[in-house]
Amino acid sequence: MALHYPNGQPFVRQPSASTTNYASRGMTLEEELNLSNQYYLEAGLAVVHKKPTPIQIVKVDYPKRSQAVIKEAYFRTPSTTDYNGVYQGYYLDFDAKETKNKTSFPLKNLHPHQVAHMQRCLDQGGICFLVIRFVTLHRVFVFPASNVIAWFQQQDQGGRKSIPLADIEAQGFELKPQLQPVIPYLTGVDWLIQTKVGGTRGN
Amino acid sequence: MALHYPNGQPFVRQPSASTTNYASRGMTLEEELNLSNQYYLEAGLAVVHKKPTPIQIVKVDYPKRSQAVIKEAYFRTPSTTDYNGVYQGYYLDFDAKETKNKTSFPLKNLHPHQVAHMQRCLDQGGICFLVIRFVTLHRVFVFPASNVIAWFQQQDQGGRKSIPLADIEAQGFELKPQLQPVIPYLTGVDWLIQTKVGGTRGN
Numbered sequence: 001m002a003l004h005y006p007n008g009q010p011f012v013r014q015p016s017a018s019t020t021n022y023a024s025r026g027m028t029l030e031e032e033l034n035l036s037n038q039y040y041l042e043a044g045l046a047v048v049h050k051k052p053t054p055i056q057i058v059k060v061d062y063p064k065r066s067q068a069v070i071k072e073a074y075f076r077t078p079s080t081t082d083y084n085g086v087y088q089g090y091y092l093d094f095d096a097k098e099t100k101n102k103t104s105f106p107l108k109n110l111h112p113h114q115v116a117h118m119q120r121c122l123d124q125g126g127i128c129f130l131v132i133r134f135v136t137l138h139r140v141f142v143f144p145a146s147n148v149i150a151w152f153q154q155q156d157q158g159g160r161k162s163i164p165l166a167d168i169e170a171q172g173f174e175l176k177p178q179l180q181p182v183i184p185y186l187t188g189v190d191w192l193i194q195t196k197v198g199g200t201r202g203n
Numbered sequence: 204m205a206l207h208y209p210n211g212q213p214f215v216r217q218p219s220a221s222t223t224n225y226a227s228r229g230m231t232l233e234e235e236l237n238l239s240n241q242y243y244l245e246a247g248l249a250v251v252h253k254k255p256t257p258i259q260i261v262k263v264d265y266p267k268r269s270q271a272v273i274k275e276a277y278f279r280t281p282s283t284t285d286y287n288g289v290y291q292g293y294y295l296d297f298d299a300k301e302t303k304n305k306t307s308f309p310l311k312n313l314h315p316h317q318v319a320h321m322q323r324c325l326d327q328g329g330i331c332f333l334v335i336r337f338v339t340l341h342r343v344f345v346f347p348a349s350n351v352i353a354w355f356q357q358q359d360q361g362g363r364k365s366i367p368l369a370d371i372e373a374q375g376f377e378l379k380p381q382l383q384p385v386i387p388y389l390t391g392v393d394w395l396i397q398t399k400v401g402g403t404r405g406n
Contacts (some may be wrong), residue, residue, distance in 0.1 A: 047323045049283055053257040055273065065209065080252055084287060086294035089328030095287070120250045125292030128206040 027133065029096045029133045029140075029183070036181035041125050046186060048085030048092055054078055068173025080117045081128075087189060091120070091126040094185075095146075098133045104162035105132055105143075115152045118145040127192055129177075129186055132168065143172040223336075230321025232299045232343075232386070236286065240386035249389060251288030251295055257281055260396045283320045284331075290392060294329040296321070296348075301336045307365035308335055308346075310358050318355045321348040330395055334378075334388055335371065346375040 027035075033050070040046040059072035081095035097109045121128045151163050173188040174187035185196075230238075234251070243249040262275035285363035300312045313357045331348035354366050359393075376391040 044326065047320070047327050047329070052255040052257040055258050055276070057258075067277055070273065070278070073258070073276055074270055075273070086296070086324055086327040086329040089294070091289035091292070091294040106269075117250070120244065120247075121289055123247065124250050124289040126250070126289040148223040158271075181389070 027182075029098045029131065030082075030184040032068065033096050033131065035186075036183040036185065037083075037180040046085060046087040046092070048083055048087070049081070050083050051078070077111070077113075079113055081114055087127075087186065090189070091110045091121070091124070092130045092189060093121045093126050094126075094131055096133075098135050100135050101162070102134065102136055102165075104160075104164045105134075105168060106162045107152060108161065109182075110148070110152065112152075114148055119149055122146060122149075127189055129166065129188065129192060131183065131188075132172070134165070138173045138177075140177065140183060141168050141172040142175060142185055142192065143168055144192060147171045230385075232301050232334065233285075235385040236299050236334065236388070239386040239388065240286070240288075242384040243389065249290040249295070250308065251290070253284055253286050254281070254283070279314075280314070282316055284317055290330075290389065293392070293396065294324070294327070294348070295392060296324045296329050296331045297334055299334045299336075301338050303338050304365070305337065305339055305368075307363075307367045308337075308371060309365045310355060311364065315355075318352055321358060322352055323351060325352075330392055332391065332395060334386065334391075335375070337368070340368075341380075343378045343380065343386060344371050344375040344397065345378060345388055346371055347395060350374045 030050070037046075037048045037050070040048060054076040055070075056074045056076050057070055057072075058074065059070070061069045061071050063069065079092055083095065084091070084093045086092065095110075095114060097105070099105050099109060118128045122145055130145070130148055131140065131142045132143050133140045151160070151167075155161055173191045175184055177186055178184055230251045237253060240249075240251045242251070243251060257279040258273075259277045259279050260273055260275075260399075261277070262273070264272045264274050266272065284296055287294070287296045287299065289295065298313075298317060301310070302308050302312060319333045325348055333348070333351055334343065335346050336343045354363070358364055377396045378387055378391055381387055
């Protein structure tokens with residue numbers, strides 16, 4: 001079966017710097033989440049998409065009788081997280097982070113504006129979290145945004161610069177990899193909804 | 204006061220083909236919605252962002268000691284609507300459409316995949332709609348996705364290729380332009396939630 005993205009673009013496996021660290025599969029967390037989102041979409045379980053990378057376009061050529069070509073553009077820093085969508089009436093908002101670290105998740109993987117965005121989404125009653133992969137350990141967690149924010153604030157007050165794995169185990173929800181979807185993060189979302197850790201509805 | 208986007212980029216008014224048709228303000232619907240979203244964000248009322256335009260990147264230069272430069276890229280067709288976010292626990296999903304037409308909204312402004320996306324979001328309990336501007340009439344409506352889908356299906360069965368203004372008036376919610384936010388679409392969202400036209404919560 002040829003895989004296609006929802007927009008009809010064929011799925012092309014992108015080479016990635018982290019490929020060698022996840023050699024058994026050869027897929028980055030982003031690629032696996034895209035496949036998982038596609039599975040959830042086709043199964044009618046959730047509508048979640050990765051946002052396109054924001055690009056600052058400087059120069060575009062418009063050749064006659066053919067497609068416009070962008071000739072000069074720059075990557076911009078995203079102001080939000082990468083993934084959002086809707087699941088059973090809930091607003092989902094999350095980012096995906098990989099670390100090669102074996103004992104903790106370094107907070108430098110997060111931008112302050114992403115943390116601020118997560119706080120705003122929680123304030124509006126969204127379900128907000130990180131999907132964290134410990135690449136070398138082959139372990140993936142759903143980690144609540146409320147805990148991310150707490151660790152980030154502690155760091156600002158001179159605390160640890162990383163979240164110990166033991167705390168991620170205690171405060172998060174470990175996902176067991178499976179065939180379909182590869183990253184079954186909705187099980188972590190169900191856990192968040194049940195425990196109300198990830199946010200409550202506004203009304 | 205200098206306006207800035209949430210990502211810290213200064214707000215630069217873009218020249219636009221429709222500027223001449225909206226000469227009194229000189230802003231496209233997209234620009235006005237971006238300002239409205241920024242207002243809602245800063246006021247803590249909703250978290251809604253326009254998704255970046257999807258780009259297929261073909262060639263990138265990495266000059267030493269400077270920023271990566273995209274040298275060849277192409278515009279891709281978005282597979283979803285342009286705007287989504289969270290408001291009081293509700294998932295919002297919408298697209299912005301302008302028409303110079305004075306008597307009806309041509310359905311050719313909508314791509315079938317956008318309509319399919321709106322149906323999927325409704326199925327998941329999202330609040331889904333179009334913001335339609337009649338440029339020459341200076342009138343803006345919030346129009347429920349459920350009605351959009353019904354008109355689209357009628358067209359497929361040989362029906363009208365456009366939605367008459369009278370039906371948009373009857374089935375939609377007219378927004379009265381104001382200073383802040385310029386496009387007060389949350390009033391239309393409140394109407395959608397009340398009338399349950401735009402979708403109901405999954406649980």
